[in-house]
Amino acid sequence: MNILVVDSHRDETEITISAIKVPWPDAQIIRCTTGNLGLIEVGHSDFDLIIVDLELPDMSGFDFLEMLFLHCSKPTIVLKRGLLESDEVRSLQLGADECLSKPIAQLDLIAKCQAVFRRYIGREDVSSITSGRMRLEADVHRAFVDRREVALTRNENIIMYRLMQNAGRITTYNNVAHAIWGNNVPGASAAIRMCVQRLRKKLCTDDITSVRIVTERGIGFRLVLAK
Template sequence: MTAVLVVDDAPDLLKVLKITLQAHGYDVTTAADGHTALLAASQQPFAVIILDLGLPDMDGTTVIRELRTASRVPILVLSARHSSDDKVEALDAGADDYITKPFGPDELLARLRALLRRTTDPEQEPVVVTQDFTVDLAKHRVVRDRNEVRLTPTEWSVLELLVRNPEKLLTQQQILSEVWGPAYAKDANYLRVYMAQLRRKLEPDTANPRYLLTVAGLGYRFQP
């Protein structure tokens, strides 16, 4: 299910947008101000963010700039501001599209589909953002505390497989077969060693993993 973050300080509109998007198969998270939106975006990877510019705690263009420091997530602006200067400012800050209020649900859904088509181009890969590190799947690059984390090719392969399947349980056999090959499907010791190495490099507390979780007796799961 495609995850969408909707940011607007009007409760009625927020409710309508959530109902409309959910009815069309989207997994919707809502936020009523900029700080809540930035926190949500840091905790979960979204396929697209729908953002109102007139927020109570900060201007929407500030939210866009903050998002762009760590993510390339598509941003669709919804705003009552009709001037070309406002549109240019939002687009220059990093927004991908702009709809003025009032708007019809059909237009919103069409713009959303168009954005998702552009950003799911096979040549483009997402950047997965957590509170402690980011994973750039296109560049094979992991950054923590603004420093690049050096991973071995095998460590990267394990991490990539987990990150591409957020919140999904991957069995030990699945991971071993994908990374090492079917002949290694029962060699769980390989996997335990590499999971321990990844946790040392990425987890803030290796004794209590937050992102690379063990499901006892079954396998592992990436929790963004």
């Protein structure tokens, strides 16, 4: 098992690593002290889990998450001293799987890691799906609308796949939350709404009837595609 820890705080990183070593003593753990170094490692190696502190010395932790999920879809846990609800919601919006406040309790971190791994085991392996005038290349996080390419984040990619699976029918908040996080975590509905807002802007075309994501208030969303 390969794990990447992106955290500039040495003492706190040691606590994180010692917790991971309890259930996974043979885990190979790489520590990076900056966001840029972490992104370089992600480009060079295949990790089973990424743990990142939002308070990085060279960039915002949110910027790190955004760049990370443009290129990969790995289980990710976010840490921050004094984690606020707004931090958690935004992290989930960007694609993180779990959030923990520092100083971490080692048993909590272990439980979060195990929960994240359970969600990813057996997750459906999809490559592409086409509906109407839209094609989604899910494995590379790219959508094509009338031949125009659109880059998607991890969560946008998952939401778009669910919407295209159910094109013309309602995709519920619970359905999307389960696909992204494994259950309906706190702040999930708000995070999903923000992702859908970004999707609408990204997928906007000259022909407004080409792609529409319709809100079904209190229930979810429905994708309407021109043929």
